[in-house]
Amino acid sequence: MKLTNDLLKKMIRMVKMTRSDEIGCDECFEDLHQFAEMKLAGKSPEEAMPLVKDHLDRCGSCREEYEALLDAMEGLQSPA
Numbered sequence: 001m002k003l004t005n006d007l008l009k010k011m012i013r014m015v016k017m018t019r020s021d022e023i024g025c026d027e028c029f030e031d032l033h034q035f036a037e038m039k040l041a042g043k044s045p046e047e048a049m050p051l052v053k054d055h056l057d058r059c060g061s062c063r064e065e066y067e068a069l070l071d072a073m074e075g076l077q078s079p080a
Helices: 005-016 025-040 050-058 060-077
Strands: none
Touching: 025 050, 025 060, 050 060
16 A cells, blocks of 8 residues: 555544544444444433444444444344
C-alpha cells in the first residue's frame, strides 16, 4: 500500500481520536450478542454499552460482524 497524503491524514486523525478507555476487537466481539439482543428488544445498547458502540463506529470489520449478527437474529425472530 502506498502512503498518500490523504492516507496519512486519515491515520493521524484516527490516532488523535484514540481514547484511553476504548476496547479492542476481541472484547467487542465478546459483547456483540448482548448489544444485538438489546437492540432487538427495543432497548438502547448505545447507552448501556458505550464502549461497544464507540468501537463499532470506528471499526468496519466489527460493524460488519454486528450487522450480520443482527440480520441473522432478526431472521430467527421472524415467523417462517
